[in-house]
Amino acid sequence: MTAHTFDLLGLGNAIVDVIARAEEDFLASHKLRKGAMTLIDQTTADQLYAAMGPATIMSGGSAANTAVGVVELGARAAFIGKIRQDEIGHIFAHDLRATGVHFATPAAAEGPATARSFIFVTPDGERTMNTYLGACQNLGPDDVDEPIVRAAAIVYLEGYLWDPPAAKDAFVKASRIAHAAHRRVALSLSDAFCVDRYRSEFLHLLRSRMVDIVLANESELKALYQTADFASAVEALRQEGVLAVVTRAHHGSLVVTHSQTLAVPAHPIDNLVDTTGAGDLFAAGFLAGLARGVDLTGCARLGALAAAEIIQHIGARPQTGLRDLAQQNGLGLTSMP
Amino acid sequence: MTAHTFDLLGLGNAIVDVIARAEEDFLASHKLRKGAMTLIDQTTADQLYAAMGPATIMSGGSAANTAVGVVELGARAAFIGKIRQDEIGHIFAHDLRATGVHFATPAAAEGPATARSFIFVTPDGERTMNTYLGACQNLGPDDVDEPIVRAAAIVYLEGYLWDPPAAKDAFVKASRIAHAAHRRVALSLSDAFCVDRYRSEFLHLLRSRMVDIVLANESELKALYQTADFASAVEALRQEGVLAVVTRAHHGSLVVTHSQTLAVPAHPIDNLVDTTGAGDLFAAGFLAGLARGVDLTGCARLGALAAAEIIQHIGARPQTGLRDLAQQNGLGLTSMP
Numbered sequence: 001m002t003a004h005t006f007d008l009l010g011l012g013n014a015i016v017d018v019i020a021r022a023e024e025d026f027l028a029s030h031k032l033r034k035g036a037m038t039l040i041d042q043t044t045a046d047q048l049y050a051a052m053g054p055a056t057i058m059s060g061g062s063a064a065n066t067a068v069g070v071v072e073l074g075a076r077a078a079f080i081g082k083i084r085q086d087e088i089g090h091i092f093a094h095d096l097r098a099t100g101v102h103f104a105t106p107a108a109a110e111g112p113a114t115a116r117s118f119i120f121v122t123p124d125g126e127r128t129m130n131t132y133l134g135a136c137q138n139l140g141p142d143d144v145d146e147p148i149v150r151a152a153a154i155v156y157l158e159g160y161l162w163d164p165p166a167a168k169d170a171f172v173k174a175s176r177i178a179h180a181a182h183r184r185v186a187l188s189l190s191d192a193f194c195v196d197r198y199r200s201e202f203l204h205l206l207r208s209r210m211v212d213i214v215l216a217n218e219s220e221l222k223a224l225y226q227t228a229d230f231a232s233a234v235e236a237l238r239q240e241g242v243l244a245v246v247t248r249a250h251h252g253s254l255v256v257t258h259s260q261t262l263a264v265p266a267h268p269i270d271n272l273v274d275t276t277g278a279g280d281l282f283a284a285g286f287l288a289g290l291a292r293g294v295d296l297t298g299c300a301r302l303g304a305l306a307a308a309e310i311i312q313h314i315g316a317r318p319q320t321g322l323r324d325l326a327q328q329n330g331l332g333l334t335s336m337p
Numbered sequence: 338m339t340a341h342t343f344d345l346l347g348l349g350n351a352i353v354d355v356i357a358r359a360e361e362d363f364l365a366s367h368k369l370r371k372g373a374m375t376l377i378d379q380t381t382a383d384q385l386y387a388a389m390g391p392a393t394i395m396s397g398g399s400a401a402n403t404a405v406g407v408v409e410l411g412a413r414a415a416f417i418g419k420i421r422q423d424e425i426g427h428i429f430a431h432d433l434r435a436t437g438v439h440f441a442t443p444a445a446a447e448g449p450a451t452a453r454s455f456i457f458v459t460p461d462g463e464r465t466m467n468t469y470l471g472a473c474q475n476l477g478p479d480d481v482d483e484p485i486v487r488a489a490a491i492v493y494l495e496g497y498l499w500d501p502p503a504a505k506d507a508f509v510k511a512s513r514i515a516h517a518a519h520r521r522v523a524l525s526l527s528d529a530f531c532v533d534r535y536r537s538e539f540l541h542l543l544r545s546r547m548v549d550i551v552l553a554n555e556s557e558l559k560a561l562y563q564t565a566d567f568a569s570a571v572e573a574l575r576q577e578g579v580l581a582v583v584t585r586a587h588h589g590s591l592v593v594t595h596s597q598t599l600a601v602p603a604h605p606i607d608n609l610v611d612t613t614g615a616g617d618l619f620a621a622g623f624l625a626g627l628a629r630g631v632d633l634t635g636c637a638r639l640g641a642l643a644a645a646e647i648i649q650h651i652g653a654r655p656q657t658g659l660r661d662l663a664q665q666n667g668l669g670l671t672s673m674p
Contacts, residue, residue, distance in 0.1 A: 049431060052431075053435045053436075054405075054431075054432040054433075054435045054654055055431070055435075056393060056394070057428065058391075058393050058394070059391065086424065087424040087425060088424060094389075094391075094392070095392060098389060098392075099390075
């Protein structure tokens, strides 16, 4: 195994977030599934935007947010995802590159517009996402650049990639290249409804060792094993024999391996504003730590710290210096191994 | 004079803000004029965006921000300004209409793109704006819809309108219609460099009574009378015989009439984050109060309250319920006269 150029390569949907505050009754009257990510078509997207209040526009996308978090923590990241050559795609590419994430996936010259997610943040800080996938539907194996995959310590794949038709082929290709280069492959389960859509395929990924590391929150884990009992879901997860980390919001996280369970507390916050990106930034801290040889408890603490930053403001991209924050908490990453 | 449908009609540049934090040395290395609004061409806009960090995108535009503030305070507003039929223009129109501002100016089907302002917020909270006017250059008298002007208690014009070539004709047309309908016309001096560009024309507007109310900050007022002495600038302003209000950041504001000067303190804030929109929102509070028959001190207090809200977060559109905030401070507007 040669030295790696990137600590993390994220593969995911390239999405720009359109964010507005909304009251609970807005969700009810528009039949939005609170806390979930729901796929919508162009017509619904237009209708929802027309009904939405004044919005803030910020780049998003689950694995892209994670890649940004990794860079903000002082490590190196790349991203593969599909935009179109349009104004929203230009915004997505700008924000990623401006952060320092390597991003070279060719933008589609035609076809559907760059993806956007209409995100409603309720007074309790919960986010409800409604995503028009647009150009993401054209991500395929040709977009997986072999040298980039080989150069990354960890290839990180969002479960949401099972939605666009050709992306899972891209996922499989990336996993094969990574393993041939003795790299690790991580999967986020993304969303409980997403798990419902692709349960058997996600389990197959774990059991076929296409994936070495899995990240999930409590509801995604319960959805995976179709149980309401968290403890039994954790035991089922342990039997998969992969490295797993389960986030539990303010209850902290559990790192689950075949031989042990480590419980790590959440990082304290002053004010919960918007949970968008909490899981993505937890993944950023956890995986950046892992790539840099931090022990598992330290990885989970770094994940908790990054998640704590992101939920205290609107949007899923960090605003405060994560690197300084990590150092102040004794979690600063060492230089490139 | 018939009853009015709108408390305020804003006429201004239709701009979407692209906002990023930046350090002082970024301003220096890109030769940006701190605290000012500088006009840039398409090439400079592209270069500046490429150099800019990850950005938050929110609708802006001085008079448009004011119109939004008026609505958020519980009064009614309309806006006239030029966008193009493109994604950024769609965002601008959406955010305005979603707030409840009446906006019906036809979007240009061709020509330059919708305007954007690249705004750098330094750690001291000051904003430095660099504006590509784009489609705003096509605003002209035909866009001034007579019934809308006649229906507004106050027509509010931003000084920035002197930049796009045909907009001043639109301004003059709006002023004539308003005065024929016995309405009042207000002008914001917008920016000290803008005053430098159009000093004699702005003075002519006051002296010809094309304008009845003028709003300025301290540096704009000094630029208008080409003096470093604030007191003498205030006296010169008083001699114009119009209703004037001069904002002085944390020193509060002065309402200046022919016979008196009222000093009104600033509204207390916890944390200065971003001064973008401070003047626009002061204008919103002051003019909404004026349209609803509030006394001059109350108008300036309402302006200070709205400005205090806007400078405590990123972006020039209100986030907190201004109406509730006004009521909590005993400044709630009464219902439509």
